[in-house]
Amino acid sequence: MPELPEVETVRRGLEPVLAGATLTRVEARRPDLRFPLPEGFVQRLTGARIERLERRAKYLLGPLDRGDTLVMHLGMSGRFEIAGGQAARRPGEFHYAAPADPKHAHVVFETDGGASVTYFDPRRFGYMALIATDQLAAHPWFAGLGPEPLGADFNAQHLARAFAGRRQSVKASLMDQRIVAGLGNIYVCEALYRARISPLKPAGEIGARALTKVVTAVRTVLEEAIDAGGSTLRDYAAADGALGYFQHRFSVYGREGEPCPGPRCSGKIVRIVQAGRSTFYCPACQR
Ligand SMILES: [Zn+2]
Known part of the structure; x- marks a missing residue:
């Protein structure tokens, strides 16, 4: 299971490609991961701009210019692969010796920067959600969380x-x-x-x-x-x-x-x- 350092490493790998990018095409190859993808997932993301890419606990957070935040959790075996513009990269690849199996490619994000980011998850314990940004802090996944261990409030x-x-x-x-x-x-x-x-x-x-x-x-x-x-x-x-x-x-x-x-x-x-x-x-x- 990826722990906080792995998630942070993945965030840093995805940030140059996703932060500030507009999603020109989004593909969901199945209706669910661990949980069903939110209603209108593809439509709500297509054309949206990801303003930043943040991390809270083991969640990746991409606040959108439309008022929602794309929330992603890697679960047990989730990973991303970046293609386009340059050689394929897999942020957090160190977890895995085996190459990603295309049959486990579940979600694809294409950006106006020409990059394609594919989410692979063989065991499908990972999940994605769209949550209104102004309600994020009150959401059950985040409401009770203590401070970030690398933040100033952890002392x-x-x-x-x-x-x-x-x-x-x-x-x-x-x-x-x-x-x-x-x-x-x-x-x-x-x-x-x-x-x-x-x-x-x-x-x-x-x-x-x-x-x-x-x-x-x-x-x-x-x-x-x-x-x-x-x-x-x-x-x-x-x-x-x-x-x-x-x-x-x-x-x-x-x-x-x-x-x-x-x-x-x-x-x-x-x-x-x-x-x-x-x-x-x-x-x-x-x-
Ligand atoms: Zn000792």
């Missing part, structure tokens, strides 16, 4: 308020989208390792200095992953039958039984299950 003071009195583990709390938006399993594991905090620790017991470390660690792991062009998930790779090449960058995720990479630590990475999700950490240096 130690915010976490202190959100974690106050909380018995739930810091791992589960950081995955709560109401506390911080778009943070997934891999990057929470990596950030807690970086901050040397046990994922089992109740959120309410983390002191002010440690909260600052958590914030810094979250930002650092996300920024490094975005710089590296994203990451690769083991289950994703297994589903696609091919391994991606950023997996080795993780310090603890997927490294059960391996020595802790900390220079002065002789611990071993363990895997536990918290709230139904795998947690990887080093019990020796994460306290």
Whole structure:
């Protein structure tokens, strides 16, 4: 499943082609992805100009000059391919060793800049919607979301308020989208390792200095992953039958039984299950 850094990488790849572009032709090759495409999807987009391409949590947002916003979510296996003007590019291609199968090409956007952007999604857990821009913030997908982890509102003071009195583990709390938006399993594991905090620790017991470390660690792991062009998930790779090449960058995720990479630590990475999700950490240096 693409996590926030992958979605941001895709956004940066699509931005030069879609932001400011007018859609000259839109093709929906099927009526639904995970959910039905909105009524009049093709008509409402054809001729519209995408003013910007933004990201909120793991959603891509393209506000249109017509008052709607094109909302796109990659689900488990969604990806884009850009053709035209220059050689074909696939933003976020690092997830996938296999080329896109044309039978999974579901939506095509053609722009006045001569580009063609195709959305592929073999498992069809991705989705697209058109939501009135002035109602976006109140929409159920966005209304309860916490601050962006790379934005200024995600800071130690915010976490202190959100974690106050909380018995739930810091791992589960950081995955709560109401506390911080778009943070997934891999990057929470990596950030807690970086901050040397046990994922089992109740959120309410983390002191002010440690909260600052958590914030810094979250930002650092996300920024490094975005710089590296994203990451690769083991289950994703297994589903696609091919391994991606950023997996080795993780310090603890997927490294059960391996020595802790900390220079002065002789611990071993363990895997536990918290709230139904795998947690990887080093019990020796994460306290
Ligand atoms: Zn360690």
